[in-house]
Amino acid sequence: MMIILSILLLSLLLSFSSALSSSSSSSSLKGSPLLSPLATAQPLPGQMCASFASTAAPGYFALYNNGNGATYYYYSIDTSALLQYCPTGIFSYHLHTSWTNATASAALDPTGTTYCSAAATGGHYDPTLACSSSSQYASSPCGPWTTNACCTEMGRTSSNGYTYSCNANAYIAGNYSACELGDLSGKFGPMVSLNGLAKSLLVLDDVIPAHPANFMENQLNALKWSSLVVHCASTKARLLCAKFSKSDLSACADGFTQINSYIAQSYPSPSPSSSSSSSTSNVAYDTYANGIVITFFVTLIFGMGIGAGGYAYYKFRNTPLSFQNKK
Ligand SMILES: [Cu+2]
Secondary structure (H helix, E strand, O other), X not given: OHHHXXXXXXXXXXXXXXXXXXXXXXXXXXXXXXXXXXXXXOOOOOEEEEEOOOOOOOEEEEEEXXXXXXXXXXXXXXXXXXXXXXXXXXXXXXXXXXXXXXXXXEEEOOOOOOOOOHHHHOOEOOOOOOOOOXXXXXXXXOOOOOOOOHHHHOOOOHHHOOOOOOOHHHHHOOOHHHOOOOOHHHHHOOEEEEOOEEEOOOOEEEOOOOOXXXXXXXXXXXXXEOEEEEEEOOOOOEEEXXXXXXXXXXXXXXXHHHHHHHHHHHOOOOOOOHHHOOHHHHHHHHHHHHHHHHXXXXXXXXXXXXXXXXXXXXXXXXXXXXXXXXX
16 A cells, blocks of 8 residues: 555656746747747838938828738828928828839928829729729729729819718728828818827827838839828828838837837737737736646646555455454
8 A cells, every 4th residue: 555655646746847847948949939029129021210310390190900901000291391381280190002103202392293292102002993083093994994084084183073082080980991001181080280290199090091001112104003292281281201112210209109009909919910919918928838738737636646545445445354354
């Protein structure tokens, strides 16, 4: 009997030591890949930045596509140099289809005829044919049509009784198809200059954004999106423009911090992609993993106890009565 108890005790000790080593190794394996994107400042695949740092209206427009269908925007632009050209201080802004400037990545263009012109930055990115008068397809054919503009062929022109009705209230309420994908001020409301600064009051959370696969840097072709153009809302004059970049993100660092903070607060559950996981979700993962390990070994020890009891009972039943009486 003493030999059996010694073997049981030894096996219990071995299972405890393996429990400790496996739980510590599992938590380190869980922790490191989830924490590494937070520890290093590597650009995330969906991050893009339109930097106005080189212009008289310095600032940035940060864009982050999370790869799961949502895109977030955050901007901050010193608008004091724009007010002389747009005294209302109210600006519209859009994703445009082109960026053909070889010498500049951004420009303040008071006449709107050089860097930000239609020839240089194209029209609004509009693959769903919402067709404002500034749509890329307001003047270009598409699909099977080769002569007339696509919006004309679709009957989406004012002369045909069509009204472009995109506005922020309707967009938030779910009327997504009313807006061109690139009409960001239509979706979220205009940029407003306060004391010479136009800044996001909130991170803008776009559920029907421009597709990242249709982004192309330095694009000459009018089918994709490449740039951000800021207009005076009352005159539509193209005052400020910049190309988006995937590689030069430094000007947008504060914007990405704001966006990451918003995502962590608004969507705290762990994401399938490790890139947007927060430290809170790591704690949840590790607690969950440790819970499984502890439950497993408690069950194992309980099962071994029942087994040992059953074996002792079996031995007792099968021991001759004469031996039992001697003990
Ligand atoms: Cu525009």
